[in-house]
Amino acid sequence: MSNHKITAQGAGVRTEVSAGRHTFVIDEHANMGGQDAGPSPLDYLLGSLAGCEEVIAQLVAREMEFKLNGIQFDVQGTLDTKGLMGDPNVKPYFQKVRIRATVDTPEEESRVKQLQEAVDRRCPVFTLIKAAGVELDAEWTKA
Known part of the structure; x- marks a missing residue:
């Protein structure tokens, strides 16, 4: 715990x-x-997502014996501000989060995909956002 x-x-x-x-x-x-x-609080949330994915990626990479030098993240959140302004018909949080990750590794693209899948399953911030029903568009590619 x-x-x-x-x-x-x-x-x-x-x-x-x-x-x-x-x-x-x-x-x-x-x-x-x-x-x-x-x-802003929402900027910190997106930063927390990138930071958490990096930490979990390093942990998972060790388990997979995956050579991981680092990851460059580009994370964008889309929000309809009508929700936070009080419209009860609009969620007051991100409707969509887009993640583009460029993985610095000599590994094959198929192994990068395996790494991403494991990280997305285990990252507390990613899974919390997913559980909230936010649309997640995540793409990891090799540098």
Whole structure:
């Protein structure tokens, strides 16, 4: 069992977060009333997805004896803001998340696909987004 805990202090739409020895700022863009002092909550979610997939990929690669030098992620989320503005007919979270991953490896493309499938099954952030019913469009290719 692994426990994770943060503390946070908010003022306006800016939040300062402490996670163990680390601190970070979450803020909204100016058009959402923020000062753009840090990534937005949704930016952090997409970053968490990429970071989690990298961590799980490294773990799975060791298990598969897969030579993995690293992965370059391009992650985009599509959101209909009517949901977060209160429209009950629109989900207030991403409707679609697109992941393009370029894998730095000497392995064959078929092994890259096996790695992706295992990572997508085991990554807590990916599976959480999937469980929310968000459309996921994930494509991993060899560099």
